[in-house]
Amino acid sequence: MQAIKLREDYIKLGQALKxxxxxxxxxxxxxxxxxxxxxxxxxxxxxxxxxxxxxxxVEYNGEKIKIEK
Structure with missing residues (x-):
């Protein structure tokens, strides 16, 4: 599972997938x-x-992303 670090309070789903x-x-x-x-x-x-x-x-195509601060 990979992680995406937030730069702001949130990220939109489409942006997170990209x-x-x-x-x-x-x-x-x-x-x-x-x-x-x-x-x-x-x-x-x-x-x-x-x-x-x-x-x-977020889960898509067998992969997961975790949203982190």
Whole structure:
């Protein structure tokens, strides 16, 4: 599991997928989220703009990202 350090209070889901290298672009993030392939804290998330904060865990394609301060 890799970690993403927050620069601000939160990071949006689409940005986190891109920053973690799980998708190549924001457009790719949009489609995998819309298709229900991404989970946040073990629940499917459909909002690309979902704000992620310290402690959240994102899962996609068998990989996980943890959001840290």
């Amino acid at each position: 920053a973690g290298g799980l998708v190549d672009s924001g457009v790719d993030a949009k489609f995998v989220i819309q298709d229900g392939l991404v989970k946040v804290n073990q629940e499917v998330e459909y909002q690309r703009g979902k704000k992620l904060v310290h402690g959240d865990i």
